[in-house]
Amino acid sequence: MTYSHLTTAELTTIVNFFTQGTKAYKVAQMLKRSVETSYRVYRYLKTGATIVDYQQQYISNKKRCGRKLAQLPQDEVVYINEMVAQGWTPDTIIGRGDRSISCNRRTLYRMFKRGQFGFDAKDLPMHGNRHPNGYVEHRGKAGQLGRSIYERYEDFPNYTKEFGHLEGDTVQGKHHQGAVMTLVEHLSKVEIVLNVHAKKAENINRHLSEWLSKFPRHFFKSITFDNGKEFAGWREIANQFDIHTYFAEVGAPNQRGLNENNNGLLRRDGLTKDRDLRNLPDELVNQLMSKRNRIPRKSLDYRTPYEVFMEHITEDQRQLFF
Incomplete structure (x- = not known):
């Protein structure tokens, strides 16, 4: 049920009828208001107060209405x-x-x-401007480099529920000086950050190869990249480790939304766009990676990526990641 307060015109009408001696219930009928509403104004006027006094009292009372701000200890x-x-x-x-x-x-x-x-x-994360709907990325693209992301769903129909699928990208420094490579495991949302120093295909392949070499063959099932030129040497990695490699559509970073979101969080954590990443200390990279993997996430039922990831690896393998 809704209720609208008396307007100034209605109050003026009530005062006029009060002065003329008209019964309150008749005024209520004419205004199509509750009888009690008219009687309340009549009772106030009978005390000798004016309509101005009534209006000021109303304003004072209204200031005390509404929900109070929540207080925290x-x-x-x-x-x-x-x-x-x-x-x-x-x-x-x-x-x-x-x-x-x-x-x-x-x-x-x-x-x-x-x-x-x-x-x-x-x-808070993600506070700021975002790309508008329909935004298409054009920077540093080399066309479709390899197999389409749509083939991934054909090869792995249970992709969303399987462990071992990675999304990969790079984060550049100021004026394209330096870079790190980021990998996110899809199921656990664990993020791996490789300090590659430069956004070049040879740097990417060398560091990625060193990292993948630490794990049993087929431990990871697939990697999905964007079409940046730094991933032009993907065949070498795919053949060396027998890992399925896919690419999102050109200009569609949303197809690797998890990776893109994590990259944005890394920017907040310290890898800002005005920072030169060529000589980034490995210790700092490890600290940022550790911090990000120990923050609970709603999509993981408020568990941390680290906690979920640990359910799928042995204690010995843990040392290879963190």
């Missing part, structure tokens, strides 16, 4: 800020449930947007 505020500093989102903080928070996720997001408790929405 200081220990929860400290905990939330600590988790956000580690890359967690309000959704992750509430969903993971490591400790109780005195609000739901939507309320917590609103607090960030309002700047309440010192929270800042700019600290």
Whole structure:
């Protein structure tokens, strides 16, 4: 049921009829209002107050209406800020449930947007401009380099539920100076970052070959790249490790959405576009990789990529990744 407050015109009408001695219930009928509404104004006017007094009282009462801002204990505020500093989102903080928070996720997001408790929405992932619908990528493409991503679903009909499928890409530094290669395992969402130093096919193949050589043959079933020129030597990797290799369509980064999203998170974590990545320390790369793999994700039922990944490998193999 909805209720609309009396307008200034209605209040003026009621005052005129009150002055004329008209019964309150007749005024209510003419205005098509509740009888109690008219009687309430009549009772107020009988105290000697004016319609101006009534309006001011109404404004004062209305200021006290509405939902009050949610309040959080200081220990929860400290905990939330600590988790956000580690890359967690309000959704992750509430969903993971490591400790109780005195609000739901939507309320917590609103607090960030309002700047309440010192929270800042700019600290959250994906806060900023995004590409518009229909955006097509044109940078550094070499045409369709190899087998289409659509063949991947034919070769692996259970792709979305299988372990061992990788998505690969590169993240460049300032003025195209330096790069790292990123690999994301599709099921666990674990991210591997290889410090390749330069965005060249020979660098990509050398570091990728060294990394894949650490694992049993067929441990990974497939890799899906974009069509960047740095992946032009893909046949060498495919033949050496007998691994299926696919390519997203030209200008369709959304077909490797998981990899693209993780690259954006790496940018937030420190690999910014204004940073030269040619001499990036391996220790920093390992720290960023470790941090990202230890943040719970909603798509993993608020488990971390590391926790899910560990379910599919042995303890000895663990040392090869982290």
